[in-house]
Amino acid sequence: MLHDHLKHPTAIRVQFGAIFVSLELSRKTWLITSLSPGKGEKMSKHSVTAGDIAGLLARFSELQRKAAVRTGKSFPLIVIQEAGLDGFWVHRVLQQEGIESHVVDPASIAIPRRRRRAKTDKIDGEALLRALLAYKRGEPRVCSMVVAPSPEEEDQRRLCRERDTLTAERVRHVNRIKGLLFAQGIADYMPLSRNRRKRLDELCTGDGRPLPQYVKAQISRELDRLELVLEQIKVVEKERDRVLLSLAPVVVSMGPEAVCDQPRRASGVRMLTALRGFAADGATKLWSEGLSRHFSNRRQVAAYAGLAPTPWQSGGISHEQGVSKAGNPRLRTTMVQIAWLWLRHQPQSALARWYFARVGVGATKARKKVAITALARKLLVALWKYVSAGELIEGAIMKPVA
Structure with a gap:
């Protein structure tokens, strides 16, 4: 009882x-x-x-x-x-x-x-x-309070998130068009090419017939929606670059001196894009989803991204369950993608050398998956130190100044 x-x-x-x-x-x-x-x-x-x-x-x-x-x-x-x-x-x-x-x-x-x-x-x-x-x-670790973003910060995140939504919609339209044509024996049509309308009029089925009337009409309407999405992506990207990649003076916030948000935002994104392998999309998404927030230590950074380890230990039994996945899923996905790009564009860096030494030759896909997740956590902490305190990443190469 x-x-x-x-x-x-x-x-x-x-x-x-x-x-x-x-x-x-x-x-x-x-x-x-x-x-x-x-x-x-x-x-x-x-x-x-x-x-x-x-x-x-x-x-x-x-x-x-x-x-x-x-x-x-x-x-x-x-x-x-x-x-x-x-x-x-x-x-x-x-x-x-x-x-x-x-x-x-x-x-x-x-x-x-x-x-x-x-x-x-x-x-x-x-x-x-x-x-x-x-x-x-004052009980420790009784719960985790959320730090509410300012209305301006919350609104600016919509730019990167809307672009992700539109990109997923673009993929759906392209796949639907390709699926309709594949059922007719056509596999070489590219919906994103500039001559997509002209090419549609020239298509013939695999058995030599002209494209059926209603299939062609459905694909034409799919192209209308696809072109609208492509135009909206351009508008969102232009506004994103204007807001997050503005040419404000670079002022890195270090020490007790307070600086306004606009110079800090411009400096953080521009510091990321100065690294080889970082484009506007990855830098703005990484900044708006994670690095624009305040963190007290590296553990908070990894926990916010859901990349913190999750041990399971009881008595003599002890094993690792993988990352917690309890944080921001957009930031976690972005960091895994950036980790793969980091290996390609920064192979001489200390973090990349750590990955190659850990994985070794002939590693399985499962081992690479575990290692790339660990690299994403280490890289996120290194990038946080870089944009917040100006601490350079060991072995990283900067883009040449134009």
């Missing part, structure tokens, strides 16, 4: 100096779970319609009023919510109202490990509140 509470608890009772609130956000309702001074351990639960900020603030005022009536004192509010589909707009509204707000990574909160675990908004709200209490008590 499990005992969640002792009959005579020996723990020291904590006198709350604030009203602690957790928000469980969904598309229809927001569940408010609160713990106020003067109510003991009883958690109150209320709900408001999703998106009703006025109702939420009114409920907060009511909680403060009732706490003042019970104790004769006024208390501040401390609010926690999960990082999710709602983004950070609720967090920003609360901060504008002078309320202390925290956004937590939901995967960092400990949960029961029973095979069938009960999960409801009520249970999740109470778990959030307990995590907030432990965090404010």
Whole structure:
């Protein structure tokens, strides 16, 4: 039998100096779970319609009023919510109202490990509140709070992400056109060539017939959508280069002196593009997804990318489960791609030599996959030191200055 509470608890009772609130956000309702001074351990639960900020603030005022009536004192509010589909707009509204707000990574909160675990908004709200209490008590590693980006930083990330979305859409249109033609015995048509329209009119099936009427009409409409996507990619790339590759003065932020964001952004991206093997796409994506953020140490850098190791050890059993994959998936994918390019364009660097020495001659694909992931983690840390502190990467070659 499990005992969640002792009959005579020996723990020291904590006198709350604030009203602690957790928000469980969904598309229809927001569940408010609160713990106020003067109510003991009883958690109150209320709900408001999703998106009703006025109702939420009114409920907060009511909680403060009732706490003042019970104790004769006024208390501040401390609010926690999960990082999710709602983004950070609720967090920003609360901060504008002078309320202390925290956004937590939901995967960092400990949960029961029973095979069938009960999960409801009520249970999740109470778990959030307990995590907030432990965090404010100063308990180490109780949860991981998310650092909310500024609205400008969040908006600028859309440029690289929209380009990835459009590129995937371009691939789908090209593959659909090639699939339609392959079913007719045609395998040499290139949808991305400049003479794609003229070439379409000249096509014949594998058995010598003209291209069927409706197949040709469908491919023509696919080409219309493909050309629209190609034009949008050009517009996004032009805007991305204008914003992230602007020719502002290069000012590297080192030391306590504060610098404005524009010179820092320009210097970081331009420092990356100065390395051989880095083009505008890889440099801007790496900067906007990871290196533009503040990290205290190399472990935080690797953890944010999901490239941190995940050991499994119990008694005499110990093995490695691979990388955690708990961070930014876009940054992780970008770093693996950059790691392969680094081997091609920077083979004389210390990191590339480490990879070749580790893999050896005749290595299997599985061994190369493990090694390239380790190289991606090492390279990300080295690039972070390079753009943040100006520490040169050993053996790396810079592009010739035009």
